[in-house]
Amino acid sequence: MPTNARDRLLDAAEDLFYAQGTRATGVEQILETSGVGRASFYRHFASKDELVLAYLERRRGHWDAVFTPLVRARGGHPLDVFDVLAERLEAVGYRGCTFVNTLLELPDPSDPAHRLAVEQKETMRAFFADLLAEHGYRDDDGSLARKLLMLYDGASVTGARERSPRAAHEAREVAEVLLTAAPRTGA
Amino acid sequence: MPTNARDRLLDAAEDLFYAQGTRATGVEQILETSGVGRASFYRHFASKDELVLAYLERRRGHWDAVFTPLVRARGGHPLDVFDVLAERLEAVGYRGCTFVNTLLELPDPSDPAHRLAVEQKETMRAFFADLLAEHGYRDDDGSLARKLLMLYDGASVTGARERSPRAAHEAREVAEVLLTAAPRTGA
DNA sequence: CGCAGATGGAACCGATCGGTTCCGTTCCAG
DNA sequence: CTGGAACGGAACCGATCGGTTCCATCTGCG
Numbered sequence: 001m002p003t004n005a006r007d008r009l010l011d012a013a014e015d016l017f018y019a020q021g022t023r024a025t026g027v028e029q030i031l032e033t034s035g036v037g038r039a040s041f042y043r044h045f046a047s048k049d050e051l052v053l054a055y056l057e058r059r060r061g062h063w064d065a066v067f068t069p070l071v072r073a074r075g076g077h078p079l080d081v082f083d084v085l086a087e088r089l090e091a092v093g094y095r096g097c098t099f100v101n102t103l104l105e106l107p108d109p110s111d112p113a114h115r116l117a118v119e120q121k122e123t124m125r126a127f128f129a130d131l132l133a134e135h136g137y138r139d140d141d142g143s144l145a146r147k148l149l150m151l152y153d154g155a156s157v158t159g160a161r162e163r164s165p166r167a168a169h170e171a172r173e174v175a176e177v178l179l180t181a182a183p184r185t186g187a
Numbered sequence: 188m189p190t191n192a193r194d195r196l197l198d199a200a201e202d203l204f205y206a207q208g209t210r211a212t213g214v215e216q217i218l219e220t221s222g223v224g225r226a227s228f229y230r231h232f233a234s235k236d237e238l239v240l241a242y243l244e245r246r247r248g249h250w251d252a253v254f255t256p257l258v259r260a261r262g263g264h265p266l267d268v269f270d271v272l273a274e275r276l277e278a279v280g281y282r283g284c285t286f287v288n289t290l291l292e293l294p295d296p297s298d299p300a301h302r303l304a305v306e307q308k309e310t311m312r313a314f315f316a317d318l319l320a321e322h323g324y325r326d327d328d329g330s331l332a333r334k335l336l337m338l339y340d341g342a343s344v345t346g347a348r349e350r351s352p353r354a355a356h357e358a359r360e361v362a363e364v365l366l367t368a369a370p371r372t373g374a
Numbered sequence: 375c376g377c378a379g380a381t382g383g384a385a386c387c388g389a390t391c392g393g394t395t396c397c398g399t400t401c402c403a404g
Numbered sequence: 405c406t407g408g409a410a411c412g413g414a415a416c417c418g419a420t421c422g423g424t425t426c427c428a429t430c431t432g433c434g
Binding site: 024147 | 287292
Binding site: 191192218222223224225226227230 | 411412
């Protein structure tokens with residue numbers, strides 16, 4: 001039974017938190033952007049921190065509902081992740097991976113937002129591991145999946161800095177070299 | 188003729204800005220940590236923003252004066268960068284690359300702090316390019332140097348998240364594969 | 375029609391933000 | 405010894421922060 005105001009708040013929060021960071025975005029600005037009254041805000045969220053968490057959970061849902069299906073639609077090869085990332089880098093206003101940005105902006109490991117971001121990164125690593133296994137790449141110690149995630153994070157940061165999709169293309173090239181040298185299942 | 192207060196302010200700013208981020212650190216906390224009076228602060232810095240800039244310039248100087256000599260001392264091979272990075276990741280309180288953190292925390296491209304961080308990243312890229320050339324690696328389009336920097340950034344972010352030097356070791360392995368496949372000068 | 379729930383506006387709160395001002399002290403050089 | 409520069413402490417400023425409260429309005433449903 002979410003009312004309209006809640007959705008508008010989350011829409012505004014998603015835009016502003018992502019573009020400016022969570023600390024840099026005040027409640028006031030979210031109210032102005034969403035057109036929601038101050039009272040209504042606190043009827044739907046106990047605090048700004050809870051809105052931040054709801055924002056992160058929404059982005060996590062976006063990963064499950066949009067990002068991974070796009071990778072699957074391309075065939076689900078580990079390299080496809082970097083092609084989907086490249087498309088995102090081309091979008092105006094790309095500003096890096098939400099979860100990398102959040103865990104760097106809120107570095108306290110006991111912060112629920114930090115923890116959620118770390119959990120999401122673990123989900124991404126597991127996704128790489130699944131794709132590798134499904135395509136016959138052996139990764140007994142898990143290092144290959146971690147390296148691909150590290151490449152993904154490096155491309156996200158570089159893309160946010162250069163505001164160009166080149167980083168994703170070059171990350172894909174690195175990943176390609178990595179996979180060429182990787183052992184195959186049953187070999 | 189910098190007085191003692193200025194140095195103490197920069198010492199405190201370096202610790203706090205790096206550990207918590209610049210927005211999360213108030214002037215008040217810097218005054219408490221440094222033991223400097225509020226008036227003295229504004230005698231040395233026109234604003235908090237200028238202290239942030241001075242902090243970044245100090246870190247940039249640290250790169251020139253400490254980081255790159257450590258790499259040179261190991262032989263100046265491109266892979267040596269990752270070994271020096273690994274040592275840093277082992278230090279308690281490691282929280283990622285100052286300049287990556289800053290350009291993500293202050294995403295406005297016209298922000299002087301953001302610009303300084305971007306400039307420093309360009310310096311790092313050029314450093315990789317120099318090391319590559321000095322050790323006989325061809326990199327006509329500069330993509331190899333950019334990829335190494337991307338690996339460095341990925342390892343920094345991952346190291347900040349995992350609080351372990353493993354990311355640097357794995358980044359070095361990726362770089363090694365990359366260099367093995369790279370063309371050599373005169374070939 | 376009339377009621378109830380959801381809403382937006384605005385006033386208000388204490389706390390904190392970055393920044394200014396004044397004053398008393400310390401310390402070193404002339 | 406004396407003057408001035410540098411300093412620390414504290415009061416103070418306006419602005420903004422996150423958060424609370426009250427009220428008028430709108431809307432949909434019985």
